[in-house]
Amino acid sequence: MWPWEHALFAYILYSVISRIWLRRTPSALPVLVLVVASSGPDLIDKPLAWQFGVFSSGYALGHSVFFAVPLAVFVGLLAWGYGRPGVGLAFGVGYLSHLVGDLIPIYAEEGELSLDPVIWPLGERSTTDHSQGFLDRFLELFVPYSEEFWTEFLSMEFSAYTLLQFGIAGLAVFLWLLDGMPVLREGYLKLRARLAPDPARTVD
Known part of the structure; x- marks a missing residue:
């Protein structure tokens, strides 16, 4: 999954879990x-x-369960200790959902579930050519992805x-709208409060 796909997938899970648990x-x-x-x-x-060649694969320490x-x-x-259970839950759901999200396209492409991407160092997904650099590797993956999408579209x-x-x-x-558009909602309320005239400063 790409970053925006991970974020959308994570929001679905968090919205449901937040409603049920919190x-x-x-x-x-x-x-x-x-x-x-x-x-x-x-x-x-x-x-x-x-970029730095610390790992031989883009599925290493950060992806490991x-x-x-x-x-x-x-x-x-x-x-939780700081009285922010929603933040802790959001971090856990976001981070762990990434691991699940990475297994979905692998299963869709190969027809079988491989846990190698999430059990480093016991397993390893692929080998990376470290001579490419971050940007070159990103483009190598993103260009075919975008071309395939537009062809289908x-x-x-x-x-x-x-x-x-x-x-x-x-x-x-849909869930974001049902939840009242968080982030956008708070941003709008803060902007409205900033732009609203201060009654204490009004002159008769």
């Missing part, structure tokens, strides 16, 4: 944490592998995985 809809800060955390494994592994689960628990307990013949992506995006947007 019994409230998501607010701005947890959603922002969720979005960043949903790309957390890639923010760790991809630069270290593609042996690192991700303890990290999610630690951040969750820390946030123009022909209106979508693969099962593309339809799944549309479904995830549509459901995420």
Whole structure:
């Protein structure tokens, strides 16, 4: 999955879990944490592998359940101690959903579920050419992805995985609207409060 796909997938899970566990809809800060955390494994592994050659694959420490689960628990307990359970939950859902999200396209492409991307160092997904650099490697992956998408879009013949992506995006947007458009809502309220005249300064 790409960063925006991870964020949408994570929002679906967080919206549902927040309603069930915290019994409230998501607010701005947890959603922002969720979005960043949903790309957390890639923010760790991809630069270290593609640019610096620390790992031989873009699926390494950050994607490993042996690192991700303890990290999610630690951040969750820390946030809970500071009275921010929603933030801790958002981080855990965002980070761990990334691991699940990475397994979906692999299963869609290969027809079998491989846990190698999420059990480093016991397994490893692929080998990276470290001579490429981060930007070159990103473009090498993104260009074919975008070309394939536009080919499907123009022909209106979508693969099962593309339809799944549309479904995830549509459901995420629906839940975001149902939740009252967090982040945008808070931003609008702050802007309105800033622009509203101060009654104490009005002159009769």
